[in-house]
Amino acid sequence: MSLEDRPDVGSGRESHPLASLYRQLLAGVGEDLDRQGLAGTPLRAAKAFEFLTHGYSEDVDRLLNGAIFDSANRDMVVVRDIEFYSLCEHHILPFHGKVHVAYLPAGKVIGLSKIPRIVDVFARRLQIQENLTDQIARCIERLTRAKGVAVVIEARHLCMAMRGVEKQNASMVTTTMLGQFRESESARTQFLRFLPNA
Structure with missing residues (x-):
């Protein structure tokens, strides 16, 4: 299932496993996850990473x-x-x-x-x-x-x-x-x- 098909996408929640990992990553470098510029960033980053690695799910x-x-x-x-x-x-x-x-x-x-x-x-x-x-x-x-x-x-x-x-x-x-x-x-x-x- 792609990120776009998941029920949590677009609902304001970031419960996708990759989004959770990006939240940990940002926190790990000292970022403030509540600041406006990072609103939605973990989920956007998760979707971008899925796109950049979609070759794994492709069948030639x-x-x-x-x-x-x-x-x-x-x-x-x-x-x-x-x-x-x-x-x-x-x-x-x-x-x-x-x-x-x-x-x-x-x-x-x-x-x-x-x-x-x-x-x-x-x-x-x-x-x-x-x-x-x-x-x-x-x-x-x-x-x-x-x-x-x-x-x-x-x-x-x-x-x-x-x-x-x-x-x-x-x-x-x-x-x-x-x-x-x-x-x-x-x-x-x-x-x-x-x-x-x-």
Whole structure:
């Protein structure tokens, strides 16, 4: 049941377990829970956190809804600049950036809008970028049975910008190459040429 469907939402009460935890968190840092600016904040924060982690409740096959189509195309398909937002599993702080996906069809293609949806299924969980990259690639490989799948993610991490080393301009690039993209340098090179700033 989503927070919007719960009977306590909108009733002025904050009895949802996540809202109660946010009240404890705010009290723990010394906040006055009765001040006007925090009225409703625990419940709003709980709803936001549920949205940011809704990937746990998503089913990729149901989301796909049959959008795998027969195709004679055997040439590379590239979808680039897919924006994403995720939460670092180490500090629960955001990281965000762009995902670039390519696959080499083997008789099947996937509906264009489904690739960004697959990205969001895995991004809307507590993650590290390395695992996110691999999960997207292996999911597309499973669904399309493509001859090769490549995923590149470029992201900035607030856990490094807001705290720790506090480097605001650093970014991280991760890659996963499966099938022919791993085996063939020419396939990798062709894909990388499609990417911005490559």
